[in-house]
Amino acid sequence: MDLLRKNMAGLALLLFVFCSSAQAWTGEIRGRVVCDVCADSSVGPEDHVLEGAEVAVLCITKSGEVINYQAFTNSRGFYSVAETMPESDRWESCLARPISSFSEHCAIRGDKHSGVKFSYKLPSGQTHNVRSFLYKPTSAPVYCS
Template structure:
């Protein structure tokens, strides 16, 4: 919505200034991934596997200035989670650790892979994301059709 008392050229100039001020020294990072139920426990994603909605994921990052920041994310109906933040360039993430905590899925609650978490250096430029390989959980007993 525009203000009719401000000329269109001035509105455009103000928008450009706001954009530039917001971009000076700012950095935006994003980490995303998925949590799935590996129904057969074969460590591969197949048609029988499904997303785990509501699974909790912890993301711990160390910034360029040495600060430790901790995030908590929950998966959506597609098993996807995202952590994103905009911060000063000097506080951008340097390295991160992502690990699954679990979720409200008693039928698929055991870790299917040996990874306790994924650690990586965050080298993405502002506005880009880092995608973590899916975390897999498996049921206590695999269905008969998996044998």
């Protein structure tokens, strides 16, 4: 029994050494989708978040791999994608773009750009915040005039 315990302890130590020598990297991309009620291209008190909006995030890693993520906004209008991978494969640059708002009242893209490109140079455990994506209603309320 003592020999078995020593072997198990040795195996555990060996696994610890191998696992701790591998450099893991974790990144997160976060953003928000908003209904720009007055279509004024800014987020104000009259605007509201869009739950269930779809966003695509495309990232290129240091090793050249292209990874495509799909995210949906929560009840507060936020989406996020996160990944843990070897440091050698970490994200190098990404593109976040809105796909659909899934709101029948606020479904027209409110900004001119089809997405946001950015370099991801943050250390492990840090979050890149993307500017809000805006949708506008088919017709603005009277109080917006």
